[in-house]
Structures are given as C-alpha cells and as structure tokens.
Amino acid sequence: MNDRRPDVPVYRHHRHAGNFADIHKHVVLAWLVRALTRADGALCVLDTHAGDGLYRLDDERRANLASLRSDAGLPATLAPYLHVLDSLNGPSSLDVYPGSPWLVRALMGPDDALFLAESHPRAAAALSARFRDEPRVRVLERDGWEVLGQWQPAGYSRGLALLDPPYADARDYGIAPDALIDAARRRPDACYCLWYPLVDGCHEPMLKTLSAAFAGSALRAELWVEPLGRPGVMAGSGLFVVRPPAGLHEVLERLQPWLQAQLARAPGGGVRLVRAAHT
Numbered sequence: 001m002n003d004r005r006p007d008v009p010v011y012r013h014h015r016h017a018g019n020f021a022d023i024h025k026h027v028v029l030a031w032l033v034r035a036l037t038r039a040d041g042a043l044c045v046l047d048t049h050a051g052d053g054l055y056r057l058d059d060e061r062r063a064n065l066a067s068l069r070s071d072a073g074l075p076a077t078l079a080p081y082l083h084v085l086d087s088l089n090g091p092s093s094l095d096v097y098p099g100s101p102w103l104v105r106a107l108m109g110p111d112d113a114l115f116l117a118e119s120h121p122r123a124a125a126a127l128s129a130r131f132r133d134e135p136r137v138r139v140l141e142r143d144g145w146e147v148l149g150q151w152q153p154a155g156y157s158r159g160l161a162l163l164d165p166p167y168a169d170a171r172d173y174g175i176a177p178d179a180l181i182d183a184a185r186r187r188p189d190a191c192y193c194l195w196y197p198l199v200d201g202c203h204e205p206m207l208k209t210l211s212a213a214f215a216g217s218a219l220r221a222e223l224w225v226e227p228l229g230r231p232g233v234m235a236g237s238g239l240f241v242v243r244p245p246a247g248l249h250e251v252l253e254r255l256q257p258w259l260q261a262q263l264a265r266a267p268g269g270g271v272r273l274v275r276a277a278h279t
C-alpha cells in the first residue's frame, strides 16, 4: 500500500501536530484499528473531533519522530503507526504528520467505513477535499458530540469511536463522560477511546465518573513527560479505552514506559496503566 499523496496540500499548521500526546494517542489508535480489523466482518469508525487530517511538521517534532523511528529497541506495536508515517513521507523524510482521519483511513480494510465529525468549517472543508475520492469516508461538518449521540452504524459487526475533544472549552470535561456513557450503553459491542490532557488535574473528576461507570471493562492509560503539577502546563496524555480488544493491556505495559523514555522532556515523568474500577 502506498499512501503517499504529495499532491495534497497541507491545509494549515497545527502547533501540536506530532507532539508527545499525538504520538501516544495515534500509536494506540493505530493498534486498535489493526486489532479490530483482524477478525471477519466490517468495522465502522467514528472520529468525533477529526481535525484537519494532515499537518506540516515543525523541526522539533520532526527530530522527535526521527529519533523514535530509528531507535533500535522499537516495540513491534508501533509498526502500523510507522507504516502510515513512512507511506506518507517516504522512508527517509518527515515533512507531513498524519492526523487520526488519515491514520484510520490508511489502516482500515476495504469493507470498513470512517465517519469524520468536525465542527470547524475550514477543517471540515480540508477533510472533504482530502477524502473526496474515498467512498468509505464520510465527512460531517457537525458537532461531534451530537454525531456520537446518534451513532448506530447498522451493517457493521464492529465499531470504534475516537473521542478527541480539544478541552479548550472546559465544558468538554463534563460533556465527555456523559456522552461516552450514553454511547456505550446504546452500542454495547463497540470500543471507545477517549483522549484527555494531563494538566492541572482537570481530568480527575471525569476519570472518577468513567472508572465507576466502566468498572471492569475499560483501561486508563497515561504517560507524562515531565513532573505533573506545573500550573497550566500539559505534562501528559491520557487514554480511557472502553471495551479494549484482547491484548491491549499487555501492549501498553511495554509500550508506555518505552514511549515515556523516548519522549521525556525532563526527569520526573511517569506512566500509569490501570483497569477501571470503583474508587
């Protein structure tokens, strides 16, 4: 498969593209798509906050990714993620970073479908342009929470939803758990992956609610690249995965410490991997 599309313009610079949180989120997302496309039957993926799809890498992010890609101890888990990165850039350059829509589209199978919700008109237009020749991809210029609330993909044996709100509006911390609990009840066979930043402990009440709601059926996976607690600084990245495919816990046990060591900005970082439980 060659996903290289040098003709596709990179729509606008995204200052976070390819940072440690993107790498954490996207490596796990790529693994989830691969795991869920291994069995028979079609997969339907929903990306509730899709973004632009492709981003220009700055020098710092390019250097981080290059050193990660060339590390001798690279875990095999990164293979699907790096496959997409290499297909897009070629094996020896790194100019463009694939966002979640591009990553999923590159990894899904011929019968799978991808729904992209994006409320920003310019980003939605960029997505529509990027995927205009892709009948398996549907772009919805809509509120991602609303789309999630109506998500009932008939005809697909498996479902995966990525919930990736920007949290620029603090209301996302309240909306996300309600929306996820509601969606998971309505679609009891789908896997859900919620991303959240580790900044000022803002995520803790949300995680308390989610851990109680999904006790025994979800994983909480976090890594932080510097000590937590510096006011206003995003020191880490978290993923709450509801109904994880078999093997994810074992994968994360190895992957997160390796990624953390690769991406550390300062001593005092760490990782956390726990099964959701009542606290």
Ligand SMILES: C[S@@+](CC[C@H](N)C(=O)[O-])C[C@H]1O[C@@H](n2cnc3c(N)ncnc32)[C@H](O)[C@@H]1O
Residues within 6 Å of the ligand: 025, 047, 048, 049, 050, 051, 052, 053, 098, 099, 100, 101, 117, 118, 119, 120, 123, 142, 143, 144, 145, 164, 165, 166
């Ligand atoms: C962090 S970016 C998404 C990144 C993308 N999921 C990825 O991993 O490459 C967040 C995006 O959500 C969009 N957004 C913000 N609020 C939204 C909403 N309520 N519904 C849909 N999209 C929203 C923003 O315009 C932005 O493009």
